[in-house]
Amino acid sequence: xxxxxxxxxxxxxxxxxxxxxxxxxxxxxxxxxxxxxxxxxxxxxxxxxxxxxxxxxxxxxxxxxxxxxxxxxxxxxxxxxxxxxxxxxxxxxxxxxxxxxxxxxxxxxxxxxxxxxxxxxxxxxxxxxxxxxxxxxxxxxxxxxxxxxxxxxxxxxxxxxxxxxxxxxxxxxxxxxxxxxxxxxxxxxxxxxxxxxxxxxxxxxxxxxxxxxxxxxxxxxxxxxxxxxxxxxxxxxx
Numbered sequence: 701x702x703x704x705x706x707x708x709x710x711x712x713x714x715x716x717x718x719x720x721x722x723x724x725x726x727x728x729x730x731x732x733x734x735x736x737x738x739x740x741x742x743x744x745x746x747x748x749x750x751x752x753x754x755x756x757x758x759x760x761x762x763x764x765x766x767x768x769x770x771x772x773x774x775x776x777x778x779x780x781x782x783x784x785x786x787x788x789x790x791x792x793x794x795x796x797x798x799x800x801x802x803x804x805x806x807x808x809x810x811x812x813x814x815x816x817x818x819x820x821x822x823x824x825x826x827x828x829x830x831x832x833x834x835x836x837x838x839x840x841x842x843x844x845x846x847x848x849x850x851x852x853x854x855x856x857x858x859x860x861x862x863x864x865x866x867x868x869x870x871x872x873x874x875x876x877x878x879x880x881x882x883x884x885x886x887x888x889x890x891x892x893x894x895x896x897x898x899x900x901x902x903x904x905x906x907x908x909x910x911x912x913x914x915x916x917x918x919x920x921x922x923x924x925x926x927x928x929x930x931x932x933x934x935x936x937x938x
Contacts, residue, residue, distance in 0.1 A: 701921040702920065702921045704730070704920050704921060705729060705730030706730060706731075707731050707785040707786055708732045708733075708782045708786070709732070709733050709734070709785065709787070710733075710734045710735075710777065710784050710787050710788065710825060711723045711726070711734070711735050711736070712736045712737075712764055712791035713737055713790045714734075714746060715737035715742030715743040715746050716739075716742050716890075716891045717890035717891040717892055717909055718790055718888060718912050718913070719735065719791065721909030721910050721913040722788055724746075724749060724753075724913070725913035725916065726786070727753040727755050728753055730753070730755060732755045732756040732757065732782060733755065733757050734760070734777045734781045735747065735750075735757070735759050736759065736773070736791065738761060738762075743759035744759065756782070758777055758780045758781045764791050765812035765816055765817045766820075767820045770817075771824050775824075778828065783828045783831070784825050784828050784829070784835070785829070785834070786836045786838075787838070788838045789837070789838065790840045791813065791817060792813060792814045792858075793809065793810055793814065793892070794810065794855045794892060795855070796855065797851055798850070798853075810854040810858050811854065811858050811861075814855070815858045815861040815862055818839055818862055819865060825837075826873070829876070830876055833877050834876075834924075835879070836879045836919075837869070837879070838880075838881045838882075838883060838916060838919065839865070839866045839880070839882050840883050840885075841859045841860075841866070841884045842886075843884050843885065843886045844856045844859045845858075845861075845863050845884055846860075846884055848860075859884075862882065863882050863884070866882040867882070867929075870927075877924065880927075881931070882929070882930045883930070883931055883932075883933065884933075885912055885932070885933040886933065887899050887906065887907065888906070888908065888911070888912055889906045889907065889909065904937075905935065905937040906937075907933060907934075911933065915931065
């Protein structure tokens with residue numbers, strides 16, 4: 701299995717929910733972790749928890765949907781933490797409503813954050829991985845990116861696009877020993893899911909952020925000769 705101790709990871713949306721659970725799981729494996737988000741207090745608290753594992757950590761506040769903010773922020777993180785080995789494109793937003801009812805500004809913002817944000821951060825980090833001729837990129841889509849549903853047109857469109865982007869990127873950089881994986885989890889008891897009342901978060905029946913983080917760690921530990929192209933994570937309870 702791959703030894704990931706001492707590597708450097710960037711987790712977008714790392715201040716809470718899935719991103720935070722992933723950042724802490726990486727730190728527990730000895731990975732140095734940078735996190736991004738928009739809530740500075742959440743980021744500061746998470747960074748302090750990461751440092752308890754004896755690894756380096758940093759944070760940056762910027763809008764991943766604005767490339768003018770992304771590029772300099774990534775450069776600053778590289779200076780303060782180190783060159784990235786692992787990129788987890790986790791940050792995303794959601795809102796639900798019919799095509800007729802949803803405000804076009806909200807629809808546009810979901811697309812900008814979920815797919816353009818994934819592209820912008822990847823584009824900014826990729827030169828570091830290409831320079832090393834090795835790395836891992838994990839893009840978080842959703843089961844909503846496999847099947848649409850009523851009232852989820854914007855969210856589903858963005859997550860379908862993440863899958864297409866990931867598949868194309870994988871074929872571009874595979875020759876550079878860079879593994880690209882797309883994860884499509886079903887409902888997880890993240891802060892966002894609970895805020896949107898998509899789940900009650902019952903740990904007996906609902907997937908938890910820590911379950912998602914374990915899948916990421918297992919993926920990263922695969923031997924370098926092996927690449928998990930995609931994976932779906934479901935609860936055992938219907």
